[in-house]
Amino acid sequence: MSRTATRLATGLIAVLLLVAGCSGTTEGRPSVVVTTNILGDITRTVVGDQADVTVLMKPNADPHSFGISAQQAAQLERAGLVVYNGLGLEEGVLRTVASAAGSGVPTVPVGERxxxxxxxxxxxxxxxxxxFWTDPGRMRExxxxxxxxxxAHVRGVDEAVVRANAARLRDEIxxxxxTMTRRFAEIPPARRKLVTNHHVFGYLAQRFGFEIIGAVIPGGTTLASPSAADLRALSDAVRAAGVPAIFADSSQSDRLARVLAEQAGLHVTVRPLFTESLTEPGKGAATYLEMMRANTEAIATSLTRP
Known part of the structure; x- marks a missing residue:
């Protein structure tokens, strides 16, 4: 082959690779990249076999602080669609998501909608x-x-298949x-009070009629830390409300929750929940539905126990 022909062939290959990258395909398959694993589970169910779905956040990771590799960042930049929370949750990857959006990659901030x-x-x-996922009504949305x-954005998918997958999942949710409504109705109204590791159940409380007494970490992120005054104030609130249980995320240390239980001067159980991350299969919360069922039983049992 002549040098001119070689250059033409090389140029053609480069163009084809660029087109493939811009169309969000990997070896001919359309691709969707999802930042967090809870949204990843939902997206995989909706997409089915119509496209490749890559989930950046590993099981048991903290959505506020997990990072991604250079290879994962490149996948995100080449995606046909990026699905992310949109309300500031995945702090470690938001800059990369913004970069992809700036390059023309379609992105959907699910929480905003x-x-x-x-x-x-x-x-x-x-x-x-x-x-928002703690409210199943919003998860149907x-x-x-x-x-x-x-x-709208992933080329080659069968709309009828995607719609059918989504309809089945909405029915399951x-x-x-x-089930959640029935189980929570069994909790006496005076006991529908929640203290958590950090502020994570606002949507659940609004949907099912719980009162949020407070959180050990006084913010919406696990990256914050409580002061001694914060712990004293919360322990006073726990004592006054007669809260029987404190709920801590299963992937986070419950040390602060136990310190609070001790400061409250009461017999308070510290109960682990799956709140911000799914687990590996067989570990109790491998899917969104499994996670929510497990949390429902844990909350209902803890707050109805004498």
């Missing part, structure tokens, strides 16, 4: 609360948002909500 609420207390009071964006 599910009627978000704001924190009502702590250091983040007045700011958007990103933990999220399923629709993701399905619409996949159909509706059944979950019915």
């Amino acid at each position: 599910t009627n978000p609420i704001s924190y009502t207390g702590g250091e983040n009071a007045g700011q958007p609360d990103p933990h 999220a399923v629709t948002v993701i399905a619409d964006q996949v159909i 509706a059944a979950l909500e019915s």
Whole structure:
């Protein structure tokens, strides 16, 4: 082959690779990249076999602080669609998401489109609360948002298949909500009070009629730290409310929750929940539905126990 022909062939290959990258494909397959694993589980169910779905956040990771590799960043930049929380949750990857959006990659901030609420207390009071998945009603909305964006932006997907997948998942989440409503109705109204490791259950409290007494970490992120005064104030509130249990994320240390229980001067159980991350299969919360069922049982059992 002549040098001219070689250069032409090389140029053609480069153009083809560029086109493939811009169309969000990997070896001919359309791709969707999701930042967090809870949204990743929902997106995989909606997409089914219509595209490759890459989830950046590993099981049991902290969404506020997890990072990604250079290879994962490149996947994000080449995606056909990026699905992310949109309310400031995944702090370690937001700059990369913004860079991809600036390069023309379609991105969907799911939380922004599910009627978000704001924190009502702590250091983040007045700011958007990103933990919308604790309300199954909003997660049904999220399923629709993701399905619409996949159909609009990911080339080659079968709209009928994606719509059918989304409809089945919405039905499953509706059944979950019915179960949660029934189980939480068994908790006496005077005991529907929540103290958590950090502010994560605002949506659940609003949906099912719980009162948020407070959080050990006085903010919406696990990156903050409570002061001695914060712990004293919360222990006084716990004592006054007669709270029987404090809930701590299973992937985070419950040390602060135990310190609070001791300071409250009461017999208070510290109960682990799966709040911000899914687990590996077989570890109790491998899917969104499994996570929410486990949390429902843990909360209902802890707050009804004498």
